[in-house]
Amino acid sequence: MDDKVSIGMDSRRITTSQRETTRPFSLKKQPRLGESIIQGFLLFCGVLSMFTTIGIVIVLGSESIAFFRQVSIVEFVTNTVWSPQIDEFGILPLLLSTLLTSTIAMFIALPTGLAAAIYLSEYASRRARSILKPVLEVLAGVPTVVYGYFALKFMTPLLKSVFGEANVNIYNMASAGLVMGIMIIPLVSSMSEDALSAVPRTLREGAYGLGATRLETAIKVVLPAGISGIIAAFVVAISRAVGETMIVAVAAGAKPTFTFNPFEAAETMTGHIARISGGDLSYASIDYNSIFAIGLTLFLMTLGLNMISRRLVRRFREVYE
Amino acid sequence: MTTLNEDVKSGLPQGEASRRNVASRRRKGAIWRTIFLSATIFGLIALSLLIYNVANEVFGYVAIEYAVDPATVSDKPLDELSKDELVTVLQGNMRKNAFRTLENEKPMANRSDSEVYDLVIERVLKPQTLETWTLRDSWFNKAAIDAQVASDFPEAKLEFRSWISTSFLTTPMSSDPLRAGVRTALLGSLWMIAITILFAFPIGVGAAIYLEEYATDNRFNRIIQTNINNLAGVPSIIYGMLGLVIFVRTLEPITSGRIFGADSGNGRTIVAASLTMMLLILPIMIINGQEAIRAVPLSLRQASYGLGATKWQTIWHHVLPNALPGIFTGTILAISRAIGETAPLIVVGASTFIVTDPDGPFAKFTALPIQIYNWTSRPQPEFAHIAASAIVVLLVMLLSLNAIAVVLRNRFSKRG
Numbered sequence A: 001m002d003d004k005v006s007i008g009m010d011s012r013r014i015t016t017s018q019r020e021t022t023r024p025f026s027l028k029k030q031p032r033l034g035e036s037i038i039q040g041f042l043l044f045c046g047v048l049s050m051f052t053t054i055g056i057v058i059v060l061g062s063e064s065i066a067f068f069r070q071v072s073i074v075e076f077v078t079n080t081v082w083s084p085q086i087d088e089f090g091i092l093p094l095l096l097s098t099l100l101t102s103t104i105a106m107f108i109a110l111p112t113g114l115a116a117a118i119y120l121s122e123y124a125s126r127r128a129r130s131i132l133k134p135v136l137e138v139l140a141g142v143p144t145v146v147y148g149y150f151a152l153k154f155m156t157p158l159l160k161s162v163f164g165e166a167n168v169n170i171y172n173m174a175s176a177g178l179v180m181g182i183m184i185i186p187l188v189s190s191m192s193e194d195a196l197s198a199v200p201r202t203l204r205e206g207a208y209g210l211g212a213t214r215l216e217t218a219i220k221v222v223l224p225a226g227i228s229g230i231i232a233a234f235v236v237a238i239s240r241a242v243g244e245t246m247i248v249a250v251a252a253g254a255k256p257t258f259t260f261n262p263f264e265a266a267e268t269m270t271g272h273i274a275r276i277s278g279g280d281l282s283y284a285s286i287d288y289n290s291i292f293a294i295g296l297t298l299f300l301m302t303l304g305l306n307m308i309s310r311r312l313v314r315r316f317r318e319v320y321e
Numbered sequence B: 001m002t003t004l005n006e007d008v009k010s011g012l013p014q015g016e017a018s019r020r021n022v023a024s025r026r027r028k029g030a031i032w033r034t035i036f037l038s039a040t041i042f043g044l045i046a047l048s049l050l051i052y053n054v055a056n057e058v059f060g061y062v063a064i065e066y067a068v069d070p071a072t073v074s075d076k077p078l079d080e081l082s083k084d085e086l087v088t089v090l091q092g093n094m095r096k097n098a099f100r101t102l103e104n105e106k107p108m109a110n111r112s113d114s115e116v117y118d119l120v121i122e123r124v125l126k127p128q129t130l131e132t133w134t135l136r137d138s139w140f141n142k143a144a145i146d147a148q149v150a151s152d153f154p155e156a157k158l159e160f161r162s163w164i165s166t167s168f169l170t171t172p173m174s175s176d177p178l179r180a181g182v183r184t185a186l187l188g189s190l191w192m193i194a195i196t197i198l199f200a201f202p203i204g205v206g207a208a209i210y211l212e213e214y215a216t217d218n219r220f221n222r223i224i225q226t227n228i229n230n231l232a233g234v235p236s237i238i239y240g241m242l243g244l245v246i247f248v249r250t251l252e253p254i255t256s257g258r259i260f261g262a263d264s265g266n267g268r269t270i271v272a273a274s275l276t277m278m279l280l281i282l283p284i285m286i287i288n289g290q291e292a293i294r295a296v297p298l299s300l301r302q303a304s305y306g307l308g309a310t311k312w313q314t315i316w317h318h319v320l321p322n323a324l325p326g327i328f329t330g331t332i333l334a335i336s337r338a339i340g341e342t343a344p345l346i347v348v349g350a351s352t353f354i355v356t357d358p359d360g361p362f363a364k365f366t367a368l369p370i371q372i373y374n375w376t377s378r379p380q381p382e383f384a385h386i387a388a389s390a391i392v393v394l395l396v397m398l399l400s401l402n403a404i405a406v407v408l409r410n411r412f413s414k415r416g
Helices: A002-022 A033-070 A073-078 A092-123 A126-141 A144-163 A173-197 A201-209 A214-225 A227-243 A246-251 A269-278 A286-316 B002-011 B016-058 B083-093 B096-105 B113-125 B135-140 B142-152 B166-170 B183-214 B219-231 B236-250 B270-294 B298-306 B311-340 B343-348 B368-377 B381-415
Strands: B059-065 B128-132 B157-162
Touching: A033 A286, A033 B183, A033 B219, A033 B236, A033 B270, A033 B311, A092 A126, A092 A173, A092 A214, A092 A227, A092 A246, A092 A269, A092 B016, A126 A173, A126 B016, A144 A173, A144 A246, A144 B016, A144 B311, A144 B368, A144 B381, A173 A227, A173 A246, A173 B016, A201 A214, A214 A227, A214 B016, A227 A286, A227 B236, A246 A269, A246 B343, A246 B368, A269 A286, A269 B236, A269 B343, A286 B219, A286 B236, B016 B059, B016 B135, B016 B381, B059 B135, B059 B142, B083 B096, B083 B113, B096 B113, B128 B142, B128 B381, B135 B142, B142 B157, B166 B183, B166 B381, B183 B219, B183 B270, B183 B311, B183 B368, B183 B381, B219 B270, B236 B270, B236 B343, B270 B311, B270 B343, B298 B311, B311 B368, B311 B381, B343 B368, B368 B381
Parallel strands: none
Antiparallel strands: B059 B128, B059 B157
């Protein structure tokens, strides 16, 4: 009895071991259909962003080519009149007002944002930070159309009362620019603060040890060390101002004008695109093609600025450790 | 001790000049500290000015002239009347033919209380705003307002009005600011956001997983990453132009719903706007998602691999659950961006005057920011009041979304 059982067990053991020798267990990576499908889908998700970029380039490019068949590039970049009704397509008035509003915005946003960043990173107590940072975040989260309302209903009357009713147009570049500056402060301050906080503590301790005051440490040691991030923040801020639409669409005016006076109404590139495409637009008209030529200019400007910003960070980044 | 102290002192620079040097450096430090602090507080002031400026327009006195004085119509205040009493008022104050037309359109018995109430106001009282005042004036210059009303509009009634009210939320768009509401705009925004999330969430999370877990460091993947970072900096109006050409025009059979049998004429529909918004928020979602996934400790993955899990099992059962709070927070931030975004909607072609509720993804629609833009651009002061009220609705929506994000983050991080 006992023998038989043991024999039976033995025979079974033999059969299993035989099976294993015929199909040896492999440690190689097995193809798994499900996993490959999932990976394929994930790859598609990642690549979709490439299609977006390609789409933008093709859309802007092809419609612009249709535009430049009718208007020469030289006229486009040198003419100071933009008036589709009389076939004048010079981007300069739109470009000038975009640059003017952006410059005004930068005069507000860059110094204020940087000063706020220095305060938050070098001076503020934990308690002060916990109050001030959320305020700046809320300011960053307010939709731009609300800022447009603010510019038209608050900033313009304020400018009128300061500079005189007759000197300031209802729609003017100054109020749009100033409010745009306020809108961009949080962007500058949070990016610059990240750059300053990344500077190692030892550098500050070293400066204090040599008898520097807090201001001297901040300005002469921490700021130069974080300068790449700060400049990157500035460049991103400029690009944001150039591409901002709603504030200028509401407050800067709806007529392309070639003027250097910030209290005049003048339409910007983005404002013009918004106004023209907001109306009933015939897809076959040159008006329709013209907004893509403006869009292409805008896209190239912001893309260039963003690339400069990224390159600056890479080139001037100080690596510690 | 004293000797040591004196030793140290003698080692330091001494004399009047050095003391003056230190004092001036300290003074400079104090001055700049104040400057830095005031720059930070400037943000706080700007925010309070903005809020004050909106609130100032939301409440205030209104001089209203009625075609028929409400007091002569009934002896009780109108909003206390029952539906039957309101119908009687309507019958008594309208011409018979006009009343019959109304009855034919939709019988009074089938109309709701508020509909009948609105009819009484619209057809009988016919209120007209003559002049409106801001909250500040109403508060501080009540006497002047009374005097002005008495001399300029002797027939008018002065009422304190909150421009934002339940009826503002529930009535559709109207060309009369007294009766205009944000119902259609609110529903349009909600539809658009819902469909945007439906598309953007899986794709955004998928791309983040690909870039963090699967992508090796080669040229192709670096290009994808750089590309996403660049896309995050593209102005929103450019996305609008992309949406106009691709979704509204090229894919018109799909976005107008024609191939699904729900033709809405052209591609300027909710779906087209949602797809445009999806492209706009994807870079933000991907970047935030990547950060959340990167924050999951490597040891978790290695433990899972050690137990024989496959790559996807590890991601699905361990990486994603741990990254989820971060992903949710990022998603909510992206959605808040999409809700407030106006420029692409203008380009894609959200209409401004829509009185019927959107009934599906292929409906024509309007959205809250579009409505705000439209009302802000009107010169009449009444429209500033309803623009401000719509801003309040939008801001409350955004604040509650952000509150949800904070709650989510706290709850998940406590569990972890």
